[in-house]
Amino acid sequence: MVSEFDVIVVGGGHAGCEAASASARLGCSTLLITQNPQALARMSCNPAIGGLAKGHLVKEVDALGGLMGSVTDRTAIQSRMLNRSKGPAVWSPRAQCDRKRYSEVMHGIISNTPGIELRAGEVIHIIRNNNHIVGIKTRSGEEYRGKRVILVGGTFWNGLIHIGEWSSPAGRIHEEPALGLSDDLVAMGLRRLRFKTGTPPRLDGKSLNFTLTERQDGDPEPVWFSDPPPHERLPQLPCWLTYSNAQTHEILRSGLDRSPLYTGRIKGTGPRYCPSIEDKIVRFAERDRHQLFLEPEGLDTDEYYLNGFSTSLPEEVQLAALHTVPGLENVSMNRPGYAVEYDVFPADQVLPSLECREWKNLFLAGQILGTSGYEEAAAQGLMAGINAARSLRGQVPVVLGRDQAYIGVLIDDLITKIPQEPYRMFTSRAEFRLLLRQDNTLQRLLPIIREVGLQPPLIVNQIEGGLTRQSAISILLSTERVRLEGETISAAQFLRRPEVSLFDPALASHWTLPLLELVRQDPAAAFRAELEIKYEGYLTRQLVHVEAFRRLEAHRLPANMDYTVLGALSTEARQTLQRLHPATLGQASRLPGVRASDIAVLMVLLKRG
Amino acid sequence: MKITKSNSQKNPPESGFSAGETIIALATPKGVGALAIVRLSGEKALDITAGLIRQPESLQKTEPRKLFLAEFIDGQGQLLDRGMCVYYHKPNSYTGENAAEYFLHGSFYLIAKVLDRCLELGARIATPGEFTQRAFLNGKMDLAQAEAVADLIAASGAAAHRIAMNQTKGVLSRRIAQIREQLIQACAMIELDIDFSDQNLPLIDTETLFKTITQIQYELQLLAHSYSRGRLAREGAVVVIAGAPNVGKSTLFNALIGEDKAIVDPTPGTTRDSVESQVEWDGLIVRLVDTAGQAAHFKGPDLKAVLLAQQTMQSADLVLWIVDLSSDEPPIRPPVEFDDRVLLIGNKTDLEINSLLREHPYLHVSAKTGVGIGELKNAIMTRIIPENNAEITEGVLTRERHLEAVQKALTGLENGNKTLKAGGGIELLAEDLREAAAELGQIIGIVTPDDVLNRIFSDFCIGK
Incomplete structure (x- = not known):
């Protein structure tokens, strides 16, 4: 007997979980099929979510009804707002997560979502009929019929791992690659590229001497991705900072002749923004040290992730180099760093809805479209899930604009620029950066949130309420007057001064009681109102550019x-x-x-x- | 996107963008001459040529871009003319399309017959500027270059020709691109600080940033400044001769242009309307304008003439204010507003000079005898071209559009500096610099938002 689903999601990573959850919650019977259902949303590399521009993506995923924000908040063991020394437009939240808990919490959510069926299986074939697809077939011979199929392969498609001169087919270390499906897509006429990424060694915390490193704590106040946030957070852990030195570099250099990057064993293109340590010492030979972070992998483990030391040098070279680093003199590696090559299908082969141009009902998302990063993957998975469900209902796809969301910038970049290396989001990719802030995510996405329909009415009402309070504050600011020595100016003019803030208790006497009451009721709305006054000239100019952009888009x-x-x-x-x-x-x-x-x-x- | 300003918007030729359309025009001035050149561009340029000449096989035998002898025939095979022919394969032609040129004898009748025959064979008459427009649309030149071609054709002085020639070669574009490159370098420093602030990178060096921005501002100011020279070369300098009635303005005007164009009459007030003439001095076009005499007590039509004269002075690059040195009356001063562009001339040195005026700093000439005219010309040239003439060749702004973009870019940089000084965030400075870079990009027609990231990846060690 052949089971039949509305939507089949092939792959259980960050993109797959978002896709399956969105599609099921939009009413589609959904199959989530993956090689290892116990490894849902497993973080292959750094157990951290967010960061510059990526934090924006996560907040957008959360606003639209995705899972990543709340799973992160529930499993964070350190959270920070980055770029706080700069203007709020470029603030970005980042959280260190408990790797095991993250996967478990996600597993719990997926298992408890009505409409999702979670199965184990390696999909090797797309069943098709003329130019549209009708289902999938696994290596063990099962067939599943699906009206829509979403493929999210991560780094697993023809994954090949390299450590020094050793290489082995794998999606992650010690995990089987997915073979066959990528070749099937090529047989269907799709174009394929080979990308590469890497990961640093995991270290045994018991062998580390933290006294020789600098302690780095998170922000004292929790930084949340999700709205509403959870009631409490996990115990918080510090990260630790140390540095490589000339001796480290010398040892690394001695291993270059066995580096798969330099001997040509690796054919795939790696990300320039995330170079391996051997790449760094070659390309920036003049630098005598590089920053290395020891990041905890979780509450129940002693394992540490060595951020900044991504490498595919031979294991013994890795270890010898590590022993020269302060605090790591006696370190033992739980796992060496490695590089992984995998297949990607350049995104010019999909439409802005993420549906294949040539194959109706087939959607692609995540790393196989050429991105790197959990956040970029989740954002695409969510959009693919939403749009697969919408296409089943005969609705037009939701396509976000570059002027609306980082997700819009991401997908548009993928489709129009056809990245030649793993694509990562940066705030500088967004031409309307001042408008696409993390603080106004819910407000700027409100029309889309309504359109998508994954958020309960209560949340939508709350967003509307926040917008109303924000306008009320703006109106009060523009009508109220502030008396200063010798002059009377509008409250807005006063607020425009760099040193003035609504939140400064010393200045409270300058504001009227109704205004103060609103600020107290909804500090987030007050923050946005204040920001829009302080940024006013720039925001107005940016809006003019948005108009020009929309004219061309129209x-x-x-x-x-x-x-x-x-x-x-x-x-x-x-x-x-x-x-x-x-x-x-x-x-x-x-x-x-x-x-x-x-x-x-x-x-x-x-x-x- | 400034491309909307291209000719194509005003005058879209019918189906000018479909592959089949082949356009034809006489490339040399109309009228009888020794030679006339007919130019043809479009997909069918070669087919049409094959139909027009008696030896179509020459097109196979001769390489493109080489002249060959051809017999041009009409539809009945009658010989129209024996001339030269050259053809081009796309994209290696001026327009980027297939093209051909015929060098014929310059008979009006003959040209008409050849054009007729080509129309029969499927060409159509080109609209004005269409060849250049196609070159632009086919990416053979950027907007600045396309504009320069129009200037080149219209160039009437050697300096204008030099500028236009350089611009068609992309000298202006290169200069803008260089400045833009510096700007992108500055953007990269800032974006690095924003997007990679979690990494152990050298903190943003505000001093270097200031220095870079100041340097860019300086270069842009030079460029903006070059507009007056560029415009001067393109449009010519306007030199207005003004002063009280009967001080010899028209005589001087005639002396300067070397022919009797202005009516010279001893009766004051002969020149009511302005009289204009063009001369070329040292390669620069000078438009000399003679105006009516001005006096405080004028009424009626005389007053009108005075007002007109003052209006003319408004548009002048230089005003020659003439005083009659032989007159006993105290000389009248030019209006103060022209102080920065007035040259005081004492005329009639051939007569007895009023001793009271001897000490005044007038440039002495005698328009009547020509004494001092050479010096006057030099003085005029020195005033209207403040810097070395040679500088004119290295990429100057000649268009209002360019100036506007450069000024907007400058405004962006000034805003940025202000923001930085007021303690605003560098994310705001980034906006200002982005805008400045976009404005410069518009002059040369490029917008590439990835430039900044590429710069970051190649210059800085980033990545945890």
Whole structure:
């Protein structure tokens, strides 16, 4: 007998869990099939969530009804707001999590979600009929029918692990790779690339001498990703900072002739923003030390993650190098660092909804689309789950704009820029950074939250309430007057001064009681109102740019346009446009090889109708 | 996106962007001449040429971009002319399309016949500027270069020609690109500080940042400053001759242009309307304007003429204020508002000079005898081109559009500096610099948001 589902999610990582949860909660019978159901949302690398720009993604995932934010909050063992010394637009939350608990909590949520069926299996084949897909087949021969299939392979597709001159097929160390599915997609006509990423050694905490390192604690107050946050948090642990030195580098250098990166064993492209330690000492030879963080892996383990020491050098070289690092003189490794190569399918093969261009009902998400990072994966998984469910119901997909969310920037970048290395989110990728803040995530996403429908009405009401209080505060600020020595100015003008804040108790006498009461009731709304006054000039300018951006986005390009006959386009643009058929002129303008002159041509054509 | 300003918006040629459209035009001035060049561009340029010449096989035998002799024939095979022909394969032509040029004898009748024949074969007459427009649309040149082609064609002085020539070669674009590159370097420093602040990177060095921004500001100011020179070269300098009635303005005007264009009459007030003439001095076009005499007591039509004269002075790069040195009356002063661009001229040195005026700092000339005219020309040139002429060649702004973008970029940098001084966050400075970079990108028509990240990845050791 063949089981039948609305949606089948193949893969149980961060993207897979979000996809399955969203689809099931939107009413679709959902199969989540993965090689090891006990390893849901397992953090392959650093047991940390968030960080610069990634923290924004997590808050957006949470706002739209995803899981990552609340699982992080429930399992965090250290949380911090990064960039606090800078303006609030670039603040970003980050949390160190308990790796085991994270996976367990996620497992609990998935298991208790009505509509999700969790099964073990290695999917090796997509069952298809003409140009649409109808189901999947596992290595052991089971077949499942699915109206929609979401593939989230992580680093498992044809995963190959390297340590020095040793290599072995694996998705994570000691975990079987997924073979077959990637080849099946190639047989279906999809294009594939090979990427590489790496991870540092895990250390035995009992062998570490922390007195030689610097202690780093989290923020005293909890920093939350989810709204509403949990009532309590786990006990908090510090991280520890130490440094490599000339001797460390000398030993690492001596192993380069056996480094798979330098001997050419690794063919995949790695991320430039996350270089291995051997890469760092080669490319930045002038630096005599590099920062290394000892990050706890959890409350019930002595294991430490050595952030900054990603490597695929031979195990004995890794160990010898570590022994030169202060605090690590007697360290023993639980696991060496390693590099992993895996298959990716460049994202220009999917639509903004994450559905395949050529294969209806098939969705791709996560690392297989060329990203790195749990957060980027979760964001895509969530959108794929939402859009698979919507397409089943005959609804138009939810596609976030670059002016609305980091998720919008992420997916648009993937589709239009076709990253040639693992893609990671940075705040500098967002041209409307001042508008896409972490503090206003819920407010700016409110229309989307309503549209998606994963948040209960209560939450939506709360967001609306917050917006109302924010406007009330803004109105009071613009109408109330503040008397200072010799002059009377509006409260807003007063607040614009860099040293003035609504939250400064010393200045409380300057505000009226109704205003103070509102600030007390809803500090978050007051914070946003204050920020918008302080940033006003910049926000206004950014909104002007948003208008210009939207105008270009509003020029829709006909889906059936034949670019091959447009001789006036550059050859490269013609090919790219024909292959990708961007939905809008704005999207076209971001495609590689499409020049300003090509956009001019298209504008003229559109104008003429 | 400034591309909306391209000609294509104003005058979209019919189906000018479909591959089949081939355009044709006479490239040399209309009229009888020794030679005339007809230019053809578009997908069918070669087919049409094959139909127009008696030896179509020459197109196979001769390499592209090499002249060959051809017999041009009409539809009945009658010989129209014997001339030269050259063809180009896309994209290696001016427009980036297939193209051909015919060098014919310059008979009006003959050209008409050749054009007719090409129209029969499927070409259509090009709209003004369409060849350059296609070159732009096909990415053969950026907007600054395309604009320069128009300037090159219109260039009437050697300096204007030099600038336009350089611009078509992309000198301005390169200069802008260099400045933009520095800006991106500064952006990278800031973005590094924002996006990688959790890493052990050297803290942002505010002093270096200030220095870089100041340097960029300086370069942009130079560039903005070059606009006046660029415009001067492109449009010519306006030199207005003004002063009281009957001080010899028109005589001087004639002396300067070397021909009797202004009416010279001893009756005061002969020149009611402004009279204009162009001369080329040292490669620069100078537009000399003679105006009506100005006196405080004028009424009616005379007053109107005075007002007109003052209006003309407003648009002047330089005002030559003429005083009659032989007159006993106290000379009238030019209006104060022109102080920064006035050259005081004492005329009529051929007569007896009023001793009271001897000591005044007038440049002495005799418009009538020509004594001092050479010195006057030099003085004019020195005033309108403050710097060395040679500098004009290295990428100057000639367009309002460029100036506007450069000024916006400068505003962005100034805002940024203000923000930094007021203790605002560097994320705000980043916005200002991003805007400045985008403005500069618009001059050369590029916008690449990834530049900054690429810079970061190549220059800094990042990654935990």
